Amino acid sequence: MKQLGSSCAVIGMGRSICKRGEPEKKTPLQLMVEAAGLAMKEAGINRTQVGALFTGRMPRTYCSLQYNQTVLNELKIVPTFCTEVTAHGAGALGTIELAILALNSGMIDYALCVCGEASPLWIEMVEGSANWEADLQFEGPYGATTPSLYAMCAQRYMHEYGITPAQLARVAVENRKWALDHPHAAMRRRGPITVDDVLSSKMIASPMRMLDCATWFPGGIGSAAIVTRAELAKGREKAPFYVAGFGQCSTHEWIGERMGFWGVDPVKDGPNLVRTGASVAAKQAYTMSGLSPKDVDLVQTSAPFTFANVLMLEELGFCGVGEGGAFVESGGVDYDGGLPFNTTGGYLSFGQSGQGLYLLKEVADQIAGQPEGRPVPDAKIGMVHGHGGPNACHSVMLVSGEQLQ
Amino acid sequence: MDWSQGQPLRVGDMFLGLYQPSPETTGFWEGVKRHELLLKVCNSCGKLHHPRRILCSGCGESGLGWTRSSGKGKVYAFSEIHRSAGVFSKSTPYVVGIAELEEGVHLFSRFMARNNADVQIDRPVDVDFQVLEQGFLLPVFKLREE
Numbered sequence: 001m002k003q004l005g006s007s008c009a010v011i012g013m014g015r016s017i018c019k020r021g022e023p024e025k026k027t028p029l030q031l032m033v034e035a036a037g038l039a040m041k042e043a044g045i046n047r048t049q050v051g052a053l054f055t056g057r058m059p060r061t062y063c064s065l066q067y068n069q070t071v072l073n074e075l076k077i078v079p080t081f082c083t084e085v086t087a088h089g090a091g092a093l094g095t096i097e098l099a100i101l102a103l104n105s106g107m108i109d110y111a112l113c114v115c116g117e118a119s120p121l122w123i124e125m126v127e128g129s130a131n132w133e134a135d136l137q138f139e140g141p142y143g144a145t146t147p148s149l150y151a152m153c154a155q156r157y158m159h160e161y162g163i164t165p166a167q168l169a170r171v172a173v174e175n176r177k178w179a180l181d182h183p184h185a186a187m188r189r190r191g192p193i194t195v196d197d198v199l200s201s202k203m204i205a206s207p208m209r210m211l212d213c214a215t216w217f218p219g220g221i222g223s224a225a226i227v228t229r230a231e232l233a234k235g236r237e238k239a240p241f242y243v244a245g246f247g248q249c250s251t252h253e254w255i256g257e258r259m260g261f262w263g264v265d266p267v268k269d270g271p272n273l274v275r276t277g278a279s280v281a282a283k284q285a286y287t288m289s290g291l292s293p294k295d296v297d298l299v300q301t302s303a304p305f306t307f308a309n310v311l312m313l314e315e316l317g318f319c320g321v322g323e324g325g326a327f328v329e330s331g332g333v334d335y336d337g338g339l340p341f342n343t344t345g346g347y348l349s350f351g352q353s354g355q356g357l358y359l360l361k362e363v364a365d366q367i368a369g370q371p372e373g374r375p376v377p378d379a380k381i382g383m384v385h386g387h388g389g390p391n392a393c394h395s396v397m398l399v400s401g402e403q404l405q
Numbered sequence: 406m407d408w409s410q411g412q413p414l415r416v417g418d419m420f421l422g423l424y425q426p427s428p429e430t431t432g433f434w435e436g437v438k439r440h441e442l443l444l445k446v447c448n449s450c451g452k453l454h455h456p457r458r459i460l461c462s463g464c465g466e467s468g469l470g471w472t473r474s475s476g477k478g479k480v481y482a483f484s485e486i487h488r489s490a491g492v493f494s495k496s497t498p499y500v501v502g503i504a505e506l507e508e509g510v511h512l513f514s515r516f517m518a519r520n521n522a523d524v525q526i527d528r529p530v531d532v533d534f535q536v537l538e539q540g541f542l543l544p545v546f547k548l549r550e551e
Binding site: 126135137138139141142143144145147148151152153155156159202203204205206207208254255256257259260261271273 | 430454455456457458462481482483484485486487488489490493496498499501502503505510511512513514515526537538539541543545
């Protein structure tokens with residue numbers, strides 16, 4: 001596994017955004033191909049050089065079977081390896097992970113990875129999303145809502161480890177501070193919030209309140225990356241960044257079924273609702289890269305609720321199991337002086353936009369010293385965590401401005 | 406009705422969506438009509454499973470049959486929903502969660518109590534059968550009153 005570490009680099013990224021209220025409303029396909037074009041331009045390669053195309057899950061608002069073919073059709077590229085990569089939201093980083101495996105095989109030289117979604121522009125998100133992550137047969141008819149599925153995990157997490165609502169609220173407060181600096185964050189004009197604001201916000205699905213929950217990104221984002229082997233990344237106009245290590249782990253499709261198996265990490269000792277594949281994915285990424293949590297200068301997670309953010313700090317190795325609440329409470333992710341955590345504002349305050357590579361782009365921009373929001377001084381190593389399904393699928397990626405090893 | 410053909414996609418008064426109920430779960434919903442809570446059981450090793458299971462995770466066999474649960478269990482996890490959608494909106498706040506049956510199988514369900522605040526982790530519950538908002542007869546769990 002170690003030979004994969006730093007074997008490949010991203011030599012170009014592109015991102016296209018369309019916000020609600022803009023005169024021209026764009027589809028995910030438009031955003032994704034625009035992003036792909038920008039990524040190819042930045043990488044300095046043309047459409048005849050794209051050896052592989054990997055797309056994320058088909059967007060909810062542009063349904064077509066073999067979505068990868070729809071994207072290919074628009075880009076007029078002729079890859080020799082082309083497929084969708086779907087592990088819910090974890091599939092976004094999965095496109096890059098698969099690209100690295102293909103590049104290491106030597107079959108291709110350049111892979112194009114494209115993801116995107118624009119749901120809030122085209123569908124009513126609350127009604128349309130209520131049952132989105134529920135089992136239609138065994139959960140949906142009970143009136144399950146997406147927050148309620150996560151809320152059960154939050155409740156068990158708090159119950160088993162003595163985590164308090166005020167500790168969880170702290171992460172929302174700190175994330176909001178980063179969002180105020182970011183030009184695209186959903187909550188950038190809403191001002192700072194306090195722990196009391198979170199604890200007095202409207203109950204959504206106990207124990208989670210409104211400000212414990214992610215906000216939808218008010219629009220759509222397409223994002224794309226060109227990945228190549230390290231030796232082909234050298235001597236380019238734009239400095240590349242290297243994928244130092246990565247890992248992925250999926251455990252289930254429906255949360256009600258999480259309790260139906262054990263005997264393997266992350267549910268080695270018996271069924272539980274709390275521990276996730278993120279710990280397995282992170283372990284893989286650290287092993288592959290030779291890095292450890294203390295080497296990481298900034299972290300982006302796609303955790304959509306306060307408890308999930310705190311839990312991820314444990315799973316990704318930044319504090320011990322069950323210590324997430326105390327870690328956050330003692331300033332572990334403080335905007336001033338803590339681990340730079342969700343530097344766009346995160347899902348809680350930047351907003352959730354389906355699956356995408358925009359968090360990877362934030363890390364790349366920070367490492368390059370050109371972030372859109374508040375810079376993390378001297379950032380060299382960044383971590384991106386992608387997640388999807390109700391705590392079901394997790395990808396972890398460690399990136400570096402320098403080639404390691 | 407010949408469920409083996411996977412058609413029609415309707416059990417009694419119930420139509421749940423694009424693919425369901427499917428042949429491997431129709432036995433469960435037929436049981437619900439008789440007010441019986443059924444679980445999958447492996448004919449080979451005896452392991453009990455969620456009604457969805459096709460393959461036994463204990464021994465890998467695919468010959469799963471049905472066995473009746475006592476319907477007794479306890480609250481494993483729950484959430485009181487204050488914001489919902491569609492026909493469920495008018496019922497808020499209501500409590501969903503995972504019941505841990507005494508046979509060891511966990512089921513997502515609705516918890517019924519005189520007072521929602523009494524629903525707590527580890528509180529004993531018993532199965533009941535009620536028609537919920539969408540008009541389907543479903544197994545739910547009532548708090549065992551002390």
